[in-house]
Amino acid sequence: MPVAGKVALITGGVGGLGKAFATALLQARAAAxxxxxxxxxxxxxxxxxxxxxxTNQTVEFYECDVTDYNLFKGAFDFTEKKFGGIDIVCNNAGINALDHEIDKSIKAFRLNLEAVFLGTRLGQMYMDKSKGRGGGVIVNVASMAAFMPIENCMAYTGSKAGVVALTKVAASEASLEEYGVRVNCLCPSFTDTPILDYVEGTREAINMIPGHHILKPEFVAEGFMQLVEKEDLNGAIMRVTPQKGIDFYKDHKRVPSFSVAPSKL
Ligand SMILES: NC(=O)c1ccc[n+]([C@@H]2O[C@H](COP(=O)([O-])OP(=O)(O)OC[C@H]3O[C@@H](n4cnc5c(N)ncnc54)[C@H](O)[C@@H]3O)[C@@H](O)[C@H]2O)c1
Structure with a gap:
């Protein structure tokens, strides 16, 4: 998909990675x-x-807690009304929590997993080609934690594994339900954003892992742009790591052995 002239909605767009994704889209001449x-x-x-x-590009801020379906839907309504449609959705907002922080862990599950489900459904509905909209692409942000668990962070690790799984289902629905909406998943390793400051000493600990370093958000944004632009990528599970750079989890093209087509909303 050529990004020039397209409209994007990014959750957590004020944070480190969200802002890097917005910048990359605007550099590629996204309209809004x-x-x-x-x-x-x-x-x-x-x-x-x-x-x-x-130039003629527009950036809007929409304040919203994306764990609330009606508020989140309001963000889609606002974007569609203001810019005449939506082409790119990035479900990126996420937080960490430690296992002894029960309330925070519940919030992490709700934001990292439930809100990604809501944003994926909303993206399918607001870009649904079979209902006269223009089709598009959704990028769900998981983490390498989905494959390599982070100790003491059950909610973070579990929710990110869930994002990988739900992305595969949503991707198969692209053709099954004729939404015309590709759905891909981005799994970065540790990246230099405020989330790393949640637990003191995280940055020092990461830098001590042999062969590891903290990624720059701009590098992760390069992977994000591939997931947006490459029309042949649907259901792709992309990893971004200091060891292998940008590559794909090997079963990213796996399709379900059977499919149940839900009736459309
Ligand atoms: N930085 C890393 O090391 C790393 C690695 C892998 C994956 N990720 C994932 O990348 C995504 C972006 O994180 P980041 O690193 O930019 O961190 P960040 O803390 O800079 O950004 C997260 C953003 O989410 C927003 N947010 C929090 N709760 C929200 C809510 N209820 N509704 C709407 N927005 C909310 C925050 O205000 C913030 O702007 C997250 O899903 C994170 O899990 C980050």
Whole structure:
């Protein structure tokens, strides 16, 4: 999909990776990006991006808790109404939690997994080609934690594994339900964003792992752009790691042995 002229909605768009994805889309001449985030400082980020890309491109901030279906749907309504349609959805908002933090762990499951499910369904509905919209692409942000568990972070690890699994189902629905919406999954390794400051000493610990270093958000954004642009990628599970760079989890093209076609909403 050529990104020029397209409209994108990014959850967690004010955070480290979300902002890097927005920047990469604007560099590729996306027409508009809506940053959907619970962080009230989002307007500052939107203004910063508007100044960086001053031509006819637009950046909007929409304050929203994406774990609330109706509020999240409001972000899709806003973006569609303001820009005339949506072509790219990135379900990126996520948090970490330690196992002894029960309330925070519940929030992590709700944000990292439930909200990704909601954003995937909303993306399918708001880009549904069979209902007269233009089709498009969804990128769900999981993590390498989906494959290599992070000790003491059950909610984070479990929710990210769930994102990989639900992406495979949504991808098979692209043709089954004729949505015309590709769905891919991005699994970065540790990346230099504020999430690494959640537990003190994380950065030092990562740098001590042999052969490991913390990735730059711009490098992860290169992988993100491939998942958006390459029309042959649907159900792709992309890894971004310091060891292998950008590659794919080997069973990314696996299709279900049987399919149950749910009736359309
Ligand atoms: N940085 C890493 O090392 C790393 C590695 C693998 C995967 N990831 C994933 O990348 C994604 C982005 O994380 P990041 O590294 O940019 O961290 P970040 O903390 O910089 O960004 C997360 C963003 O999500 C927003 N957010 C939190 N709760 C929300 C809610 N209820 N509704 C809407 N927005 C909400 C935050 O305000 C923040 O802007 C996450 O899903 C994270 O799990 C990060």
């Amino acid at each position: 990006v809506c940053l959907v985030d619970i962080n009230k400082r989002g307007e500052e980020t939107a203004e910063e991006l508007r100044k960086k890309f001053p």
